[in-house]
Amino acid sequence: METAVFIVCAAIVLAGALGVVLARNPVHAALSLVGTLFGMAVLFLNLEAHFLAAVQIIVYAGAIVVLFLFVIMLLGVDRLEDLSVEPITGQRTLAILVGLGTFVLAVAFLLSSSIGPTGPKILTLDITENFDQYSNLRQIADVLFTDYVYAFEATAALLTISVVGAVVMSRRMARSDEAQESAGDD
Numbered sequence: 001m002e003t004a005v006f007i008v009c010a011a012i013v014l015a016g017a018l019g020v021v022l023a024r025n026p027v028h029a030a031l032s033l034v035g036t037l038f039g040m041a042v043l044f045l046n047l048e049a050h051f052l053a054a055v056q057i058i059v060y061a062g063a064i065v066v067l068f069l070f071v072i073m074l075l076g077v078d079r080l081e082d083l084s085v086e087p088i089t090g091q092r093t094l095a096i097l098v099g100l101g102t103f104v105l106a107v108a109f110l111l112s113s114s115i116g117p118t119g120p121k122i123l124t125l126d127i128t129e130n131f132d133q134y135s136n137l138r139q140i141a142d143v144l145f146t147d148y149v150y151a152f153e154a155t156a157a158l159l160t161i162s163v164v165g166a167v168v169m170s171r172r173m174a175r176s177d178e179a180q181e182s183a184g185d186d
Helices: 002-022 026-048 050-075 091-112 136-144 151-186
Strands: none
Touching: 002 026, 002 050, 026 050, 050 136
16 A cells, blocks of 8 residues: 555656646646645655654645745736746756756766765664654754754745845835836826
8 A cells, every 4th residue: 555655646746846847837836836745745644754744734835835826926927928038148058057967966976975875874764763762753853953953044044035035026026016107107
């Protein structure tokens, strides 16, 4: 049964990820992201990581995607744009080169590394080994607020900055719309 759930959810995650990358409409891309996040949550449930599944749904699918959709609607980027016009000459070629370079570096690192693709063995141990001593939530909290506290704080700062940026951009757009309306009245 676990294998069947994994195969179905992996297909949902892959289809959603392709939808995020290939969708021309940003709203459709955001909705594909929701499908990907729900598929990941079911995969976490399949691994008996209930806390991570709940966080996946509540934080990512519930808050982050809603923020994405809010910004998309606020900025009006849901309109179809002409993708044949490049605002910066050569940006697509540069993006492809950077993407390929990153992929080659990642593969070279994995092939030359002794730790393997999943990290050192200590990081991939079953978290239920010391279940009597610590709960799943306590183990995640210990790692999150000790080893990864800087990454956690940087993520919080990044999300805060993105919200402030969205508000600033919406005010600028509102001012430019008012200026255009007043110029049109003259």
